[in-house]
Amino acid sequence: MANFQKLTPRSEDYSKWYNELVVKADLAEQSAVRGCMVIKPYGYAIWETIQSELDRRFKEQGVKNAYFPLLIPKSFLSREAEHVEGFAKECAVVTHHRLMNDPNGKGVVVDPNARLEEELIIRPTSETIIWSTYKNWISSYRDLPILCNQWCNVMRWEMRTRLFLRTAEFLWQEGHTAHATKEEAEEYARKMLDVYADFAEKVMAIPVIKGVKSPNERFAGALNTYCIEAMMQDGKALQAGTSHFLGQNFAKSFEVQFLSKENKYEYVWATSWGVSTRLMGALIMTHSDDNGLVLPPALAPIQVVIVPIFKKEDDLALLLDKLNPIADNLKRMGIRVQIDASDKSTPGFKFADYEMKGVPVRLAMGGRDLQNGTIEIARRDTMTKETIAIDGIEATIKNLLDEIQVNCYNKAMTYRTANIRECDSYEEFKQEIQKGGFLLCHWDGTPETEEKIKEETKATIRCIPLEALPGYKEEPGKCMVTGKPSPRRVVFAIAY
């Protein structure tokens, strides 16, 4: 049974409660392996929903799933490095292929004779192996576009790790597409950004800002990096997804050419895009409160939990006569419902437990309700409850789930709106940015200015918004640092 030392998620040490909440809500735990995590069944159920919802949207865009090897020969990365500055170097490297019994005693040791001629890298991302493969798939314009995605794990030897937000190994999807024209590739990168934004807002109930990264923050090798940026409850920014327009860089590194209609060799144009288990971190840090996790219904593994309140087995049987048909009806409506008739814990314990797990709707029925033909219905997002007639409860629940979904989004949006403000003086900026939230400021467009701001305040340009934020106009002005002209305001924040 779960351990209940009371949660205090909103305590000042936000970073501490985050880990605590993850563990206590039964989502994940630190693994014995350095920097890795175990995703527990309840947490994984959320990830599965994220996967299936995204996958459906990808397929609407013509994407097909594929799978590429975990291990990448070191030479593949060298090839990329010649063309691309600053790719990830914090990697796990496979050097041997055999173990043997320790000749001096216990356990096993690496067989020194089993050294690999060429080291293999555990993928930090799959660009290199995928483009080496694409080379063989592409010869004519008729082979294009190629729209592949893979769901997999990747590994980066991060120095500091944190459950869901930054683990050494994490789960993600990475899409890699090849196109015949620049325009088509650019459009596709934009389209996938829209898919992510739609998913974040409709399913995860997380409002995001769609934007483009400044050159400093751009993915190595990309001509353009699009992103969605979300605001966490402590006012810090979290990048929730990215979509890159890669130009012809990878095609040139890996010699991927096709013969065009005009019978000329041309390099293909590429995009890549990805989201990771980091989305679960965004979910937790956007919606959770002092009572634990709050899940938008679209992602909740259990959307409705039903708790019968009883003293004796006979009482339970009577309650179940009423409750089972309700559960069956809800299931038929596609609602994920669970009856907890266990006598191992008290109703109060169950209430608190399901609240911590973020179950959106709870029904409770006892002897009193049985007599009156009523049932208690409680919602997690507002922590309110009422007793209503049992007739027609199914429709009420369906509506309530929809309402909770919208309310989660609105709540997050209200918070975000309250924590976005314009700022025109750099002196003021230095003060304001420490309070958290997003600051909309004019910037002269130079990496030097951005670097200066980062050094002095830790704040970075999260993105240059693609469209004006609600309630704001897009208008030119002067850089808050240098006074040089600026075409529009950009989003500054301190980020995770």
Add this chain to the structure above:
RNA sequence: CGGGAAGUAGUUCAGUCCGGUAGAAUGCCUGGUUUGGGACCAGGUGGUCGCAGGUUCGAAUCCUGUCUUCCCGACCA
């Protein structure tokens, strides 16, 4: 790799300054009473005090070394 903090029961921690039988809460097990918001009573279970040396009649406690974890930087989705 720099700067801080911490390793003691399944979990959260006290005890360390000032060496002298290993503690609390919670969890877990048993029995009973309970059950409409994290139940109560009684009994029980559970620890080579991170590891290795040293000092001492005696070390969780003092000394030396070492490993690990967490937080703040650098790195990053």
